[in-house]
Amino acid sequence: MTDVQLSSEPLDISSCIEKATDPTCGGMNVFIGTIRNKTQNRKVIRLEYESYIPMAIKEMHKIADDIFQKWDVKNIVIHHRTGILKTGDTAVVIVVSAPHREAAFEACRYAIDTLKQTVPIWKKEVFEDGEVWVSAHA
Amino acid sequence: MTDVQLSSEPLDISSCIEKATDPTCGGMNVFIGTIRNKTQNRKVIRLEYESYIPMAIKEMHKIADDIFQKWDVKNIVIHHRTGILKTGDTAVVIVVSAPHREAAFEACRYAIDTLKQTVPIWKKEVFEDGEVWVSAHA
Amino acid sequence: MIRLLAFGIVKDFFHGSALDIELPKNPTVDILKKELNSLYPEMQKLASYMIAVNNNYASDGDIIYPGDEIAIIPPVSGG
Amino acid sequence: MIRLLAFGIVKDFFHGSALDIELPKNPTVDILKKELNSLYPEMQKLASYMIAVNNNYASDGDIIYPGDEIAIIPPVSGG
Numbered sequence: 001m002t003d004v005q006l007s008s009e010p011l012d013i014s015s016c017i018e019k020a021t022d023p024t025c026g027g028m029n030v031f032i033g034t035i036r037n038k039t040q041n042r043k044v045i046r047l048e049y050e051s052y053i054p055m056a057i058k059e060m061h062k063i064a065d066d067i068f069q070k071w072d073v074k075n076i077v078i079h080h081r082t083g084i085l086k087t088g089d090t091a092v093v094i095v096v097s098a099p100h101r102e103a104a105f106e107a108c109r110y111a112i113d114t115l116k117q118t119v120p121i122w123k124k125e126v127f128e129d130g131e132v133w134v135s136a137h138a
Numbered sequence: 139m140t141d142v143q144l145s146s147e148p149l150d151i152s153s154c155i156e157k158a159t160d161p162t163c164g165g166m167n168v169f170i171g172t173i174r175n176k177t178q179n180r181k182v183i184r185l186e187y188e189s190y191i192p193m194a195i196k197e198m199h200k201i202a203d204d205i206f207q208k209w210d211v212k213n214i215v216i217h218h219r220t221g222i223l224k225t226g227d228t229a230v231v232i233v234v235s236a237p238h239r240e241a242a243f244e245a246c247r248y249a250i251d252t253l254k255q256t257v258p259i260w261k262k263e264v265f266e267d268g269e270v271w272v273s274a275h276a
Numbered sequence: 277m278i279r280l281l282a283f284g285i286v287k288d289f290f291h292g293s294a295l296d297i298e299l300p301k302n303p304t305v306d307i308l309k310k311e312l313n314s315l316y317p318e319m320q321k322l323a324s325y326m327i328a329v330n331n332n333y334a335s336d337g338d339i340i341y342p343g344d345e346i347a348i349i350p351p352v353s354g355g
Numbered sequence: 356m357i358r359l360l361a362f363g364i365v366k367d368f369f370h371g372s373a374l375d376i377e378l379p380k381n382p383t384v385d386i387l388k389k390e391l392n393s394l395y396p397e398m399q400k401l402a403s404y405m406i407a408v409n410n411n412y413a414s415d416g417d418i419i420y421p422g423d424e425i426a427i428i429p430p431v432s433g434g
Binding site (some may be wrong): 193229275 | 362364400404407410412431433
């Protein structure tokens with residue numbers, strides 16, 4: 001089962017976990033990405049996430065399809081937030097359930113690593129004294 | 139922060155996650171171990187978990203201490219269930235939060251792998267036609 | 277005339293979320309990128325950028341046909 | 356007289372959760388294991404087992420003193 005969502009509403013971690021719960025799965029791995037209060041010692045006031053929605057959904061499905069090819073995994077949930085986020089807000093939740101834990105760990109790690117490389121989502125960090133599109137410049 | 143518990147009551151995943159939530163942490167990794175409906179194609183009716191409680195608590199704290207030595211991790215929650223569990227019940231929840239996700243993933247994986255090797259908890263699988271203490275014999 | 281969708285920092289370069297530019301008929305992605313780099317020299321200061329055609333990452337040699345949805349994808353930073 | 360706490364499959368061997376056995380004064384863990392293997396040959400069919408002294412895994416050469424809490428730890432299977 002694959003469940004992929006972009007949402008401007010707060011993410012519901014419990015619901016993501018519930019969706020991936022499966023009696024054939026002994027191991028579930030969850031990654032939760034949260035807004036930190038600091039980046040390189042500058043205080044973050046807020047982050048603004050935007051996305052190229054149809055392509056982002058497509059790329060997230062590609063990640064899930066790749067995982068099903070590579071690992072014995074049963075369920076993949078990827079929910080990503082958009083809009084204005086503050087310290088402590090959850091930006092992304094990824095849940096992978098599998099018969100055995102090794103696959104769940106490896107696939108979940110692959111999912112977040114790949115999401116950060118391929119899914120068209122951008123964040124702007126807003127500081128007290130300026131703002132920057134993350135990773136835009138080398 | 140370390141929070142280690144053995145519990146005969148159902149584990150509360152959301153509460154484990156909440157305990158490890160921290161504004162200095164950008165990444166949180168969660169492992170949830172659940173009772174599968176089958177082991178090597180035999181249908182599991184129930185599992186019975188027992189523990190040598192004071193030593194189990196001590197060994198779980200050792201795991202957390204080792205993690206703090208090895209990785210830049212801020213919070214570790216390890217809750218393990220005891221008593222009679224059925225298919226779909228959660229046997230263990232491990233949550234690790236860290237400034238960066240790599241440490242959270244690696245430490246969480248280390249925690250469950252080590253727990254399965256060192257923490258004095260035993261499970262007996264009860265099938266329709268018999269029962270077995272898991273891993274007792276080579 | 278080709279409509280380019282802009283995201284992230286590219287919206288700042290374009291002063292908007294879309295831009296129409298003139299290109300030869302059925303250009304390759306490479307031709308589009310060269311034109312873009314010349315119109316918006318800031319593009320070359322990005323760590324990298326990709327072109328998406330119809331919601332897929334495109335290669336330099338891919339041809340752009342009328343009606344394709346074209347987007348400029350600066351370095352992504354989700355998560 | 357030393358009291359041994361039993362867990363998991365060892366409770367089945369001992370027919371109970373504790374066992375008192377006679378051993379020379381201040382024995383090593385190794386001496387305890389030999390006595391145990393001889394009294395309960397099933398112990399040798401385990402994949403392995405450890406002795407815990409005062410809630411810590413003990414080595415063969417460790418000495419057991421009066422009042423120590425001794426537990427027999429068959430292969431663990433938590434998680």
